[in-house]
Amino acid sequence: MINGIFHPNLYYFASIILFLIGFYILLTHPNLIKKVIGLNVMDSAIFFFFVAVGFVSEGKSPIVEAGEEVLTVNPVPSGLMLTGIVVSVSVTAFALAIIIKLYEHYGTINVEEIYVVRSEKEC
Amino acid sequence: MLGVHPGILIVLILLISAFISPVLDQFKFKRFSLLAIIISGIIFILSILFMVRVNSLGIEYYNFGGWSPDKGIEFVFGNLEALMLLLISGMFFLVYIYNQYKIRDEINTHLRGWYFTLAFLLQASLNGMILTNDLFNMFVFIEISALTTVAIISINENRDTIFASIKYLFLTTLGSSSILFSIGLIYLITGYLNMDLAGVELIEMSGMYPAATGMAMLFMFFGLAMKSALFPLHIWLPDAYASAPIISTVIMAGIVGKAYIVVFIKVFYKVLSLNFFELTNLSEITIFLAGMAIIIGSLFAIGQTKIKRMLAYSSVAQIGYIFLGLALATESSLTGGILHIINHSVNKSLLFLTVGIIIMYAGVENIEDFSGVGKKYPFTMLLFGLGSLAMVGIPPLNGFMSKWTIIMGTLEADKPVYLVIILLSSLLNGVYYLPIIIQSFFGGSDDLTYNWEFKRLGFKIIFPMLTLAIIILLIGIFPSYPLNYINKIVINLMN
Numbered sequence: 001m002i003n004g005i006f007h008p009n010l011y012y013f014a015s016i017i018l019f020l021i022g023f024y025i026l027l028t029h030p031n032l033i034k035k036v037i038g039l040n041v042m043d044s045a046i047f048f049f050f051v052a053v054g055f056v057s058e059g060k061s062p063i064v065e066a067g068e069e070v071l072t073v074n075p076v077p078s079g080l081m082l083t084g085i086v087v088s089v090s091v092t093a094f095a096l097a098i099i100i101k102l103y104e105h106y107g108t109i110n111v112e113e114i115y116v117v118r119s120e121k122e123c
Numbered sequence: 124m125l126g127v128h129p130g131i132l133i134v135l136i137l138l139i140s141a142f143i144s145p146v147l148d149q150f151k152f153k154r155f156s157l158l159a160i161i162i163s164g165i166i167f168i169l170s171i172l173f174m175v176r177v178n179s180l181g182i183e184y185y186n187f188g189g190w191s192p193d194k195g196i197e198f199v200f201g202n203l204e205a206l207m208l209l210l211i212s213g214m215f216f217l218v219y220i221y222n223q224y225k226i227r228d229e230i231n232t233h234l235r236g237w238y239f240t241l242a243f244l245l246q247a248s249l250n251g252m253i254l255t256n257d258l259f260n261m262f263v264f265i266e267i268s269a270l271t272t273v274a275i276i277s278i279n280e281n282r283d284t285i286f287a288s289i290k291y292l293f294l295t296t297l298g299s300s301s302i303l304f305s306i307g308l309i310y311l312i313t314g315y316l317n318m319d320l321a322g323v324e325l326i327e328m329s330g331m332y333p334a335a336t337g338m339a340m341l342f343m344f345f346g347l348a349m350k351s352a353l354f355p356l357h358i359w360l361p362d363a364y365a366s367a368p369i370i371s372t373v374i375m376a377g378i379v380g381k382a383y384i385v386v387f388i389k390v391f392y393k394v395l396s397l398n399f400f401e402l403t404n405l406s407e408i409t410i411f412l413a414g415m416a417i418i419i420g421s422l423f424a425i426g427q428t429k430i431k432r433m434l435a436y437s438s439v440a441q442i443g444y445i446f447l448g449l450a451l452a453t454e455s456s457l458t459g460g461i462l463h464i465i466n467h468s469v470n471k472s473l474l475f476l477t478v479g480i481i482i483m484y485a486g487v488e489n490i491e492d493f494s495g496v497g498k499k500y501p502f503t504m505l506l507f508g509l510g511s512l513a514m515v516g517i518p519p520l521n522g523f524m525s526k527w528t529i530i531m532g533t534l535e536a537d538k539p540v541y542l543v544i545i546l547l548s549s550l551l552n553g554v555y556y557l558p559i560i561i562q563s564f565f566g567g568s569d570d571l572t573y574n575w576e577f578k579r580l581g582f583k584i585i586f587p588m589l590t591l592a593i594i595i596l597l598i599g600i601f602p603s604y605p606l607n608y609i610n611k612i613v614i615n616l617m618n
Contacts, residue, residue, distance in 0.1 A: 098288055
């Protein structure tokens with residue numbers, strides 16, 4: 001049904017665009033919270049990519065009874081991504097915790113302002 | 124001899140002890156450094172057993188849960204893995220012995236239990252990512268080591284460490300995400316996560332999907348270069364090394380960076396086949412970046428005022444040597460590159476250990492204040508001098524052997540420009556190391572009463588430095604044994 005409208009490679013294409021958006025946010029935004037958001041967008045793009053790798057059109061969920069012959073999606077990438085999501089969540093939590101500490105020490109979460117504060121301290 | 128392979132036991136013991144130490148902390152347990160020494164000692168003995176077993180039985184594989192390699196996770200126990208595990212566990216053992224008295228007091232008392240949780244987890248993840256033969260498992264270990272490294276940088280909370288750790292966290296996570304994306308592409312092309320199977324499949328399939336393979340290679344290269352701090356992706360390194368407590372700096376400089384380079388070797392020689400690496404321009408780019416790293420790292424090091432920052436930039440240059448050896452991809456250069464991983468780990472650890480004593484005991488942190496330090500701490504500065512001469516590459520020391528072998532590699536690969544770069548960089552190394560040694564011994568005032576250094580520092584602090592100095596001399600004077608061993612690994616990798 002969906003494949004009638006979209007080319008199957010479109011999933012990969014979309015995930016790469018998402019990845020690049022996340023990459024761009026991470027590299028260019030001075031606000032650290034936005035950097036974390038960019039990181040999450042990037043990770044989500046990768047999860048999307050992995051799940052798309054395992055997707056088989058019109059495939060059922062891979063719970064098969066003995067002797068049954070059905071077309072199923074590949075469960076391995078989805079399984080891997082459960083681990084990937086856990087890793088991503090812990091990185092996010094850790095990054096946010098460090099950002100709180102950074103705010104306590106510098107009074108800002110803007111990277112450019114932090115550089116200004118640091119250079120003032122050295123002078 | 125042992126029912127279970129020692130390699131499995133190493134990872135298991137470390138993971139279990141990582142979670143025992145905070146529990147002991149709850150019961151007012153105080154002797155964490157003793158616990159760490161005992162556990163890392165056991166790990167060191169196990170990695171010697173591993174080495175012996177590899178030499179007698181050859182490469183072995185272990186499949187977790189009995190799943191076949193194409194479905195489950197597989198560990199591989201080869202010569203390269205044995206060598207690197209011996210290096211890592213030996214280094215951790217020495218670092219934990221060194222972690223006494225004033226050095227230990229740098230970390231708050233109530234955080235010590237947690238510090239060892241992090242350090243054990245870090246060691247487990249480094250060992251795991253070297254041993255594993257499964258790409259996704261490798262990613263998980265890389266991510267654990269990234270988080271624990273950030274945590275050991277920021278264990279002492281102040282302005283500098285917090286800033287360094289957020290910088291490192293963002294950049295290293297960017298690297299991990301790129302690696303994961305690359306793994307996704309490899310899985311898309313081949314349908315395997317096992318390195319051997321994916322590598323074999325990729326040789327057949329890469330012709331059909333050149334764009335996807337090229338992208339996988341690019342992302343994998345970017346991620347691992349970011350983690351092992353190849354120029355220009357080294358920007359996190361000086362801040363992280365300079366601000367972290369000395370014990371974390373030694374762990375990062377001597378051990379963590381090297382493990383990622385071993386992963387680089389494993390991935391680029393097993394999975395993303397080298398022929399393809401040479402077909403794309405990535406090989407040329409890596410060689411060029413390594414050359415830049417060697418020169419620019421040395422130039423930056425000359426301009427530094429703080430000793431830890433200077434050593435950090437020197438690391439950038441040394442990582443350039445290693446990558447130059449790996450990317451030239453001739454037999455000698457790869458041998459030199461792997462030997463340089465060991466040499467740099469030993470030398471840089473020795474330098475940071477001695478600098479730690481100078482910083483913590485003499486209170487000297489700026490390079491200009493070093494004059495006269497050698498009169499108060501002659502033994503420490505003597506070892507510092509030995510380490511820095513080995514770094515410069517003076518003939519009877521180990522740094523000379525690896526640089527010489529890489530130079531042979533540049534001639535084999537017909538790239539004499541890099542020979543000039545290596546020689547020039549040795550000169551630059553001399554420019555920033557020698558003045559410190561000369562100043563410390565001949566500068567400053569003369570009216571000092573010297574009291575015996577062994578008594579003041581204690582045997583436990585002297586012992587690790589002395590051991591590393593002996594290793595430097597041993598590798599330098601008898602290079603044939605390590606060179607032959609590494610050459611065996613290289614011939615295996617090249618085929």
